[in-house]
């Protein structure tokens with residue numbers, strides 16, 4: 284396992300597929316403060332839960348072998364801006380950088396669930412103005428604190444369904460496997476989306492041949 288901490292935040296550097304054996308995947312973690320974005324990231328990178336993470340925004344790189352291919356995960360562990368307008372909690376730069384997005388809330392914090400709802404609405408608006416989109420998953424974290432639950436699994440699932448996102452409930456504190464499924468699940472969706480894009484490019488090529496010119 285390779286864990287590399289990149290000190291600088293990316294300046295819109297879109298990941299590019301490398302050679303046949305190495306693929307770059309940029310994953311952006313969003314959500315309110317204190318929901319466990321850093322805990323999920325560190326769990327995925329190191330398999331460990333260390334308890335306190337501080338509020339640092341960073342991009343981490345981590346190479347994993349999936350189906351005999353090296354997948355380089357670049358993970359942007361974001362900070363929810365303090366006292367921001369909800370319309371500023373996701374930037375165009377973040378969306379241009381990301382190949383996939385994880386939206387995290389805590390199952391014991393209703394306000395954090397509302398932040399995810401607002402961020403989905405904002406992202407959908409930005410995507411429609413930018414004319415592209417990327418796969419997203421909604422994650423309800425802190426499942427171990429079920430005695431303090433205020434957001435039901437059903438609500439989480441319905442939100443994800445209504446926004447065409449994947450859905451997971453996990454505990455970064457309790458288990459590695461669920462966290463692994465989040466990142467691998469999103470990687471699968473990204474792979475599918477890339478396949479669809481390539482397929483569409485192929486169809487465009489055929490149309491170009493048939494009609495004599497490429498349609499944008």
Ligand SMILES: Nc1nc2c(ncn2[C@@H]2O[C@H](COP(=O)(O)OP(=O)(O)OP(=O)(O)O)[C@@H](O)[C@H]2O)c(=O)[nH]1
Nearest residue numbers: 316317318319320321322334336338425454455456
């Ligand atoms: N019980 C429990 N606590 C968790 C879990 N995940 C994170 N925490 C705790 O929640 C607090 C916040 O976790 P962070 O990972 O720092 O949350 P964050 O979303 O990165 O917070 P900011 O960086 O400040 O936005 C810490 O005290 C963690 O130990 C979990 O699954 N269960």
Ligand SMILES: [Mg+2]
Nearest residue numbers: 320321338339
């Ligand atoms: Mg954090």
